[in-house]
Amino acid sequence: MGLLAAAALAAVAGVSVCHLPSLGGTADMIVVMMEDGLLPEEPWEGLSSYQREEFWTLACSGMMVQRAAWSGYVIICPAGTGRHLLETAGTLAAADGVPDGSSLCAGLELVPASECSSVVLLFSGDGSAPCPGTLPLRRSLWLEREPDTLMIQSPEEGNAFFWTGHPDDAPLAGAAWRGTGTEMLPSGEGSVELSFSCVHGSVPSNLLGIVLDPHPMDEVYMETWGAAFAAVDSLIAGLYPEVDDSEHLLWIRGEGFGRPWRTAPSPTPPPSASYGVVMPCVPSGPHPLLGLGxxxxxxxxxxxxxxxxxxxxxxxxxxxxxxxxxxxxxxxxxxxxxxxxxxxxxxxxxxxxxxxxxxxxxxxxxxxxxxxxxxxxxxxxxxxxxxxxxxxxxxxxxxxxxxxxxxxxxxxxxxxxxxxxx
The missing domain is CATH 3.30.830.10 (Metalloenzyme, LuxS/M16 peptidase-like)
Incomplete structure (x- = not known):
């Protein structure tokens, strides 16, 4: 990490940075995990005009994400530029958060899995650090108990289903961008693969038999956003070894149209370009999202x-x-x-x-x-x-x-x- 970036992060109290090996391709990836699974009060809050200008100029693409196990941001940037975005990542990690009031949080009974402040993960070609010993994750008290089927009424959210025990031979991860996928969620001393869908229909019929038709964008997703989510899932499974659970179903019976989780795309650049940005490195290959028009x-x-x-x-x-x-x-x-x-x-x-x-x-x-x-x-x-x-x-x-x-x-x-x- 450059001295300038290191000095900038040192001024952001409570933020630790872990430099992990690249996930492949022509991109660096940054994951910002908020303390205790808190949600940003306002997406991308705290970024200065220069940071927004730099984010846009360096062709970064970001997403504020809300998962069951964690919340924060994922940033995809060209290879070699990730370390120059660490100050921005630290700003995001240090922003004030608000509690998760979603039906998902209530139904799964999500609580902090450990005492851990916000963390920034940088996956790049320069990374070699071992996996962190702790992460700001949440665990499900509901999944720790006996098998259960739970329905929650939600006047604002749309229908969504969360279940365990989906067959390994019918993977869902590649379709997460279109509303059906999986994630690892700590439960007790281990972690459980939790499947989810908000596009399956109005009733939870044949969830274990879901078979998704492939979409041309699935492959692009798995090489970019999906790779970041999979890397975090792997870290979670390393901290909390996966255990079998095949008999839990949470049905959020919604009367609205919103999804039970919040997302927000990249921050908008400033209205006018007041700052010239210096190219930090020579491009090493086409942008990973170039074909995603x-x-x-x-x-x-x-x-x-x-x-x-x-x-x-x-x-x-x-x-x-x-x-x-x-x-x-x-x-x-x-x-x-x-x-x-x-x-x-x-x-x-x-x-x-x-x-x-x-x-x-x-x-x-x-x-x-x-x-x-x-x-x-x-x-x-x-x-x-x-x-x-x-x-x-x-x-x-x-x-x-x-x-x-x-x-x-x-x-x-x-x-x-x-x-x-x-």
Whole structure:
């Protein structure tokens, strides 16, 4: 770990860092585990404007997660950059947390498994530390008792099922991103594999017989987010050896639509790029999430911009610039949570893929709002600092050093894309 990062973490009281070996691929992965399974009061709370700028520029992708055994964050970043994000991870780990008031916590009777403050795990090529001797985990008092079937009514959450004893020959882990998966949960002196689903239906029929059709995104998930979750599960099983349990079922009978756990995607960058970020290392390969574009996301709607890109070599940088322009203005224009992705297609066509919060289809008027936002955004064209940071982001996404471009070149291409008739 660099001296600057070490000094920064030393100032964050109560945060320990464990440097573990890489999980493979072209990514470093950071897991932030909050003390006692507490939830962040506000997702990504405490990050400074510079930390948000750095997070975006280094092409990091993050997720606030709530699991039965732990809560915190998972951050995927290009190989070699993880140690430069440790100050950010320490800030997240030191933020105030709030108790988990979910039906999941109540039903499983989750309590701290040990006295352990927040922990940051960095999986990278430089890591060689042994597995930590303790982690801020929760254990289930309910699973420690006799076999049981429990139903809890929830007026706000949707239906969800949590059960033990799922057959080994029908793995669910790869589908966790679409609502059905597994995790390791301490119980007594050991740990139990807990299966879950919030998309199985309205009644818990034939849970042990669930067979999932493969999805093209399952493999990408298991190489990225799934790899991080699997690594933590392995650490849990090392601390609390797995034991068999085949007769527990928790049914959250929901009357709403929300899931019984909270998640939140990457923090938005600042509205304007006030800080230039220095490239900390040379990209070692394409970004692990490069192929995970909006075109493969369920329920995403496509908006084709009116013009085309003339200089195709600028596509990676223009993607980053457009993403930043959308992030700056879209939420203010729509008033709703919207996720998006920019893709340059064959012939220079530019598509923006849009999905509403919770993975839902966006409303029709939101596509119109997006187009208006983009066209009006040229009233405040991107400056030199934003373009410089966009070049770094594009380099880490592509896995190679991307050529620098000037303000005038970017402005001309944005005019070609957004105002082809002018």
């Amino acid at each position: 909006g075109s493969v996301i369920p329920n995403a709607e496509r908006l084709e911009l009116p013009g085309v890109l003339e200089r195709h070599s600028m596509a990676p940088v223009l993607e980053a610039v457009l993403e930043r322009m959308i992030a700056r203005d879209l939420h203010a224009g729509s008033g709703q949570e919207l996720l998006f992705d920019v893709e340059f297609e064959a012939g220079g066509t530019v598509a923006v893929w849009l999905v509403a919060g919770g993975g839902m289809n966006p409303a029709a008027n939101q596509l119109d709002i997006l187009q208006d936002v983009l066209r009006n955004s040229l009233l405040v064209p991107p400056g030199r600092t934003l373009i410089g940071n966009s070049v770094i982001r594009a380099s880490f996404m592509e896995g190679r050093i991307v050529d620098s471009v000037g303000v005038r070149e970017v402005s001309m291409e944005l005019m070609n894309i957004l105002y082809p008739e002018e």
